[in-house]
Amino acid sequence: MAGRQPKYLEIARELQEQIDRNQLRPGDKLPTEKELAAAKGVSESTVKSAISELRKRGSVETIPKKGSFVAERTDPFVITLNNVDLGEGDGGRGAQGGEGVGGPTPPGVGGGEGRAFEAEARRQNRDAHSSVPKVDVRQATEKEARALGIPADESEPQVVCRFQERFVDGKPNSLQTSIFTLDLAIKARRLLEQRNIQEGSVAYLQQQHQLEQIGYIDEFDARPPTEEESRFFGLSRGSLAVIEHSRTAYDQNGKPFRLTVTVYRPGDNKIRFVAGDVPPQAITGRPPQDHGHDP
Amino acid sequence: MAGRQPKYLEIARELQEQIDRNQLRPGDKLPTEKELAAAKGVSESTVKSAISELRKRGSVETIPKKGSFVAERTDPFVITLNNVDLGEGDGGRGAQGGEGVGGPTPPGVGGGEGRAFEAEARRQNRDAHSSVPKVDVRQATEKEARALGIPADESEPQVVCRFQERFVDGKPNSLQTSIFTLDLAIKARRLLEQRNIQEGSVAYLQQQHQLEQIGYIDEFDARPPTEEESRFFGLSRGSLAVIEHSRTAYDQNGKPFRLTVTVYRPGDNKIRFVAGDVPPQAITGRPPQDHGHDP
DNA sequence: GAGTGGTCTAGACCACCGG
DNA sequence: CGGTGGTCTAGACCACTCG
Numbered sequence: 001m002a003g004r005q006p007k008y009l010e011i012a013r014e015l016q017e018q019i020d021r022n023q024l025r026p027g028d029k030l031p032t033e034k035e036l037a038a039a040k041g042v043s044e045s046t047v048k049s050a051i052s053e054l055r056k057r058g059s060v061e062t063i064p065k066k067g068s069f070v071a072e073r074t075d076p077f078v079i080t081l082n083n084v085d086l087g088e089g090d091g092g093r094g095a096q097g098g099e100g101v102g103g104p105t106p107p108g109v110g111g112g113e114g115r116a117f118e119a120e121a122r123r124q125n126r127d128a129h130s131s132v133p134k135v136d137v138r139q140a141t142e143k144e145a146r147a148l149g150i151p152a153d154e155s156e157p158q159v160v161c162r163f164q165e166r167f168v169d170g171k172p173n174s175l176q177t178s179i180f181t182l183d184l185a186i187k188a189r190r191l192l193e194q195r196n197i198q199e200g201s202v203a204y205l206q207q208q209h210q211l212e213q214i215g216y217i218d219e220f221d222a223r224p225p226t227e228e229e230s231r232f233f234g235l236s237r238g239s240l241a242v243i244e245h246s247r248t249a250y251d252q253n254g255k256p257f258r259l260t261v262t263v264y265r266p267g268d269n270k271i272r273f274v275a276g277d278v279p280p281q282a283i284t285g286r287p288p289q290d291h292g293h294d295p
Numbered sequence: 296m297a298g299r300q301p302k303y304l305e306i307a308r309e310l311q312e313q314i315d316r317n318q319l320r321p322g323d324k325l326p327t328e329k330e331l332a333a334a335k336g337v338s339e340s341t342v343k344s345a346i347s348e349l350r351k352r353g354s355v356e357t358i359p360k361k362g363s364f365v366a367e368r369t370d371p372f373v374i375t376l377n378n379v380d381l382g383e384g385d386g387g388r389g390a391q392g393g394e395g396v397g398g399p400t401p402p403g404v405g406g407g408e409g410r411a412f413e414a415e416a417r418r419q420n421r422d423a424h425s426s427v428p429k430v431d432v433r434q435a436t437e438k439e440a441r442a443l444g445i446p447a448d449e450s451e452p453q454v455v456c457r458f459q460e461r462f463v464d465g466k467p468n469s470l471q472t473s474i475f476t477l478d479l480a481i482k483a484r485r486l487l488e489q490r491n492i493q494e495g496s497v498a499y500l501q502q503q504h505q506l507e508q509i510g511y512i513d514e515f516d517a518r519p520p521t522e523e524e525s526r527f528f529g530l531s532r533g534s535l536a537v538i539e540h541s542r543t544a545y546d547q548n549g550k551p552f553r554l555t556v557t558v559y560r561p562g563d564n565k566i567r568f569v570a571g572d573v574p575p576q577a578i579t580g581r582p583p584q585d586h587g588h589d590p
Numbered sequence: 591g592a593g594t595g596g597t598c599t600a601g602a603c604c605a606c607c608g609g
Numbered sequence: 610c611g612g613t614g615g616t617c618t619a620g621a622c623c624a625c626t627c628g
Contacts, residue, residue: 006596006597006598007597007598008597008598032612032613032614033613033614034612034613042598042599043598043599043600043601044599044600044601044614045597045598045599045600046597046598046599048614048615049597049598051614056519056533057518057519058518062614062615063607063613063614064605064606064607064613064614064615065605065606065607065608065612065613065614065615066606066607066608066612066613066614067612067613067614068614081568082568082570213571214571214572215569215570215571215572215573216569216570216571216573217567217568217569217570217573217577217578218567218568218569218570219565219566219567220515220538220566220567221538221561221562221566222517222535222536222537222538222561223352223353223535223536223561224351224352224535224536236614236615237615240517240518240519240536241517241518241519241535241536242517243515243516243517243538248577250571250572250573250574250577254572254573254574254577255574256577266516266517266518267516270514271514271515271516272512272513272514272515273376273377273512273513273568274510274511274512274513275377275510275511275512275513276508276509276510276511276545277509277510277545277549278510278511278512278545278549279545279549279550282512282543282545282549282551283512301615301616301617302616302617303616303617327593327594327595328594328595329593329594337617337618338617338618338619338620339595339618339619339620340616340617340618340619341616341617341618343595343596344616344617346595357595358594358595358626359594359595359596359624359625359626360593360594360595360596360624360625360626360627361593361594361595361625361626361627362593362594362595363595531595531596532596
């Protein structure tokens, strides 16, 4: 119809329609590439292109040497990124409390690292856990140095990276790296220990080191996954992009002291910000009845 | 090194290194695929795979029948999405004022559609403009119906879409669609007119129709571009993903009345949220000295 | 008309998976 | 072991751009 498309896109469209019409159900195995090539009367390479297109959209997942499968629709994990009271016991800001989130959202959660994540999971009755942090000391990348306000003239600035894998309901959910200057970590030694900071790094830094998180800037980007990310998320090569969320946290002197980079797989997560008064049921996500009409 | 990689990734890596080392500069044309194939001693298809890899990362752009070019690094447009005073004259919330953004960020901007965008541009001394809105009436998609709180039993719910192309410094920046129920648009007729709403749709709805935006929920996703998006952004097929930002706005009765979906091309934009007290120079983006040391 | 990338073919070999 | 997808080859034709 209307100006022919390349065959591979045509085939991708046909397969997508079968998925949409539930002729191919989540978890089903697609015909093998050979079979599809024969069925559509094209070469195998053309079929490969078509399937690669579906992979990019997240409609199918391919497991090498096994086959391509219609993606399961997990119901997404809702993570509300500003669902936090900046700095726990209400340090710097005084009366405002909920900090522009206030409203119906339960505040609390000491910000930073894994804590907000686990609180979200509890609220949604989902099981979340994080791996033990892997701690790394290395030279700051340019981006990290800039974010942490390390002067450009400092040669080989060292940073501490705390890296965690995070799971929801047993499935890989996100990868998080928190980065501090080595100078800070030497004063706040637990940042260097390969062990969870139970109360959260923000609370730890506040209580033990008078470092208050009084604000942060969040930034978003999308990019293709690294190999490590592909492995963790179980993506095959040429799959969809990941979402990168960077949070730079500022202390009471207006200096950045932490950079947290979290990488999500799209589709499995609803990454949210809430502002003002929003009805509670909108915040919890998952309207009660949703995809209940086509079985 | 360490467990051989496929040739096409190897070649992609080599090219990427040349780009990183500035042996290939932004705007430069890569050798043709034939030339590369000959130079690397591989087939043309392998070279195509390699270049496709670089396209996904945004390192190169390919213009069909002309060649592949090292991507220009535009300095990114910083758009701060919560840089707004909800509902202008401070309607529903009362005393809290700046709404969790307060701090040093200039408030103002009546929220919604193109207004925040143009205000951002002014602040950054950049030229922003939007196309005249294209207005469409059509049946709501499932997602739209859900977001706007249209009951599932309503058959063929109609919505009004206001679609705009947005440019920064003359270059395509983002595509924005604002969606309202047809019921609302019939009462608030200017939503149906193919003409900019100068004061912003939020202000219009408040002043003329007592509809106050007292909160919103933002959501992020990443996905491959549609054909239309590829055309607008000048992406070739198999290029990188786009970022989708959805904002659902709620009125004083806690009911959603607008869904705005904005699609950005990654790399060209820094999509931000600011919370709490953050030093002003961090907010304006672009630290004065930045990539000034490798010319 | 020459050059270019987009699409496509018809194969091939490999590594890994499962039985 | 046979089946699978990943990689790769050595071509081909087309549509488009450019000089």
